[in-house]
Amino acid sequence: MAHLSRAALRRLSVATKSDRRHSCPHFIRAFPASSRAFHSSSPRRTDGVFRELTEQRVRTPWIEALRKRQAEERYPAASSEQPSVPKERKLTPKRMQDSYSSVVLPLAQDPWLLDTYLNSSGHIRLGTIFMDLDALSGVIAYKHTGDDVTTVTASCDRIVINHPLHEICDLELSGKVTYATGRSSLEISMQVAKAPQAGEKVKPEDVLIHCTFTMVSLDPTTRKPVNVNPLIIETPEEQRLYKLGERNSKIRKQRKDTALIKHTPNDLESDLIHAFWQKQLQYHDPYDELRKPDNVHFMHDTRLQTATIMQPQNRNRHHFMIFGGFLLKQTFELAFTTAAAFAHARPTFVSLDPSTFQNPVPVGSILYLTATVVYTDPPLIGAPGENVDQDSKYTRVQIRVDSKVRDVEHGRSKPTGQFNYTFNVEKNIRVVPRTYQEYMYYLDARRRAEQVKETLQEEGIGLSPQTAEDSVTE
Numbered sequence: 001m002a003h004l005s006r007a008a009l010r011r012l013s014v015a016t017k018s019d020r021r022h023s024c025p026h027f028i029r030a031f032p033a034s035s036r037a038f039h040s041s042s043p044r045r046t047d048g049v050f051r052e053l054t055e056q057r058v059r060t061p062w063i064e065a066l067r068k069r070q071a072e073e074r075y076p077a078a079s080s081e082q083p084s085v086p087k088e089r090k091l092t093p094k095r096m097q098d099s100y101s102s103v104v105l106p107l108a109q110d111p112w113l114l115d116t117y118l119n120s121s122g123h124i125r126l127g128t129i130f131m132d133l134d135a136l137s138g139v140i141a142y143k144h145t146g147d148d149v150t151t152v153t154a155s156c157d158r159i160v161i162n163h164p165l166h167e168i169c170d171l172e173l174s175g176k177v178t179y180a181t182g183r184s185s186l187e188i189s190m191q192v193a194k195a196p197q198a199g200e201k202v203k204p205e206d207v208l209i210h211c212t213f214t215m216v217s218l219d220p221t222t223r224k225p226v227n228v229n230p231l232i233i234e235t236p237e238e239q240r241l242y243k244l245g246e247r248n249s250k251i252r253k254q255r256k257d258t259a260l261i262k263h264t265p266n267d268l269e270s271d272l273i274h275a276f277w278q279k280q281l282q283y284h285d286p287y288d289e290l291r292k293p294d295n296v297h298f299m300h301d302t303r304l305q306t307a308t309i310m311q312p313q314n315r316n317r318h319h320f321m322i323f324g325g326f327l328l329k330q331t332f333e334l335a336f337t338t339a340a341a342f343a344h345a346r347p348t349f350v351s352l353d354p355s356t357f358q359n360p361v362p363v364g365s366i367l368y369l370t371a372t373v374v375y376t377d378p379p380l381i382g383a384p385g386e387n388v389d390q391d392s393k394y395t396r397v398q399i400r401v402d403s404k405v406r407d408v409e410h411g412r413s414k415p416t417g418q419f420n421y422t423f424n425v426e427k428n429i430r431v432v433p434r435t436y437q438e439y440m441y442y443l444d445a446r447r448r449a450e451q452v453k454e455t456l457q458e459e460g461i462g463l464s465p466q467t468a469e470d471s472v473t474e
Contacts, residue, residue, distance in 0.1 A: 084219065085220070124165070138189050141188060158233070163205055265443055271383075322361040322367075353421070376430050391428070397423050403416045
């Protein structure tokens with residue numbers, strides 16, 4: 001094509017349009033069936049959000065949404081500051097099944113769709129699946145709340161690999177609201193599984209991912225929380241799911257109440273800080289033969305950063321803020337890169353641990369992401385009475401990704417979220433904090449790791465590093 005003249009290209013374009021009008025039998029014969037047809041505009045293939053979910057998320061072209069907002073800014077309505085959702089409105093209790101939604105990604109059937117989900121080694125990019133899960137959580141939330149409120153992602157409480165995939169197959173994403181008391185927040189439980197045959201149900205061993213998202217409903221005008229419909233519990237299984245939601249809610253409150261930003265470390269944690277400080281003194285003591293081993297790295301040396309301008313193509317359904325799933329994909333891929341750079345080995349995803357969306361990310365802002373290795377398990381120094389296998393072949397690496405935004409003029413800055421990812425690496429490697437801030441990062445990550453380990457043991461979820469390595473996902 002590079003050697004065709006402009007005139008030839010014009011003739012080809014005219015012939016193509018003519019052939020399309022007349023079913024183009026000779027045109028079809030000229031090109032193999034496997035070739036992609038010409039289009040006047042590119043098809044709506046997005047990076048990781050399946051078209052059925054994209055249509056729910058973006059309903060108006062950006063130029064129309066922008067012109068509408070510019071018109072509203074020129075001629076603001078007198079009642080623009082009044083709540084658009086009345087305080088007293090009828091909130092009829094709903095069943096869990098009322099919000100159930102599912103979508104099948106035909107990855108095994110559609111190679112061009114699969115093309116948007118694969119990485120360079122032929123593995124499914126989990127970041128793209130996370131985008132789809134966040135989009136699906138929005139669909140589920142609005143089925144429960146209705147369209148008169150604005151519902152946003154407040155936190156991702158957990159994403160865990162249950163069973164690995166051993167081959168590329170069609171995937172079913174499904175979920176429903178499993179916890180809602182009638183206040184502004186609701187918890188959505190979702191799963192990704194091998195798509196079952198028609199008339200069959202998903203088998204437990206076919207579930208790839210289980211996850212929970214917390215959503216919050218706001219008044220579209222005032223951006224203040226508004227109440228949503230409570231849930232009706234009908235079966236023992238629904239009772240179990242509801243109790244899990246209660247437990248997760250209590251854990252979130254407990255984590256907030258005991259956060260290191262509010263309280264000093266406890267006695268055990270203070271002893272750990274002191275032990276790390278003593279270890280570093282040994283490393284630098286000219287009269288001590290102990291030196292920092294090659295597999296031990298200081299935390300500040302593990303840091304990676306990115307800066308990206310937020311474009312409208314990644315907006316949410318309310319047009320002027322960035323879609324939460326896009327942030328999950330960006331933070332996951334930076335965390336993956338950080339783990340790989342730290343270990344010089346290919347990481348295997350274990351879990352997205354409790355993470356928060358603090359503030360929205362506006363379209364047009366500049367997003368700064370900072371990823372740091374904040375904890376390794378086994379640790380370099382264990383707590384008293386803790387059994388630590390310092391010769392373990394595998395290490396669990398926890399990556400903290402902090403996000404903030406600035407306007408283009410760099411006049412204002414605000415934090416937008418913290419995301420915590422855990423990976424397995426086939427390497428005996430350790431991270432060591434040095435500054436007080438790094439010690440707080442380390443202790444916060446240690447608390448998170450212990451808490452996640454307890455909940456996974458309670459539910460019998462989790463993979464061995466060897467099993468996880470065989471998966472066709474990252």
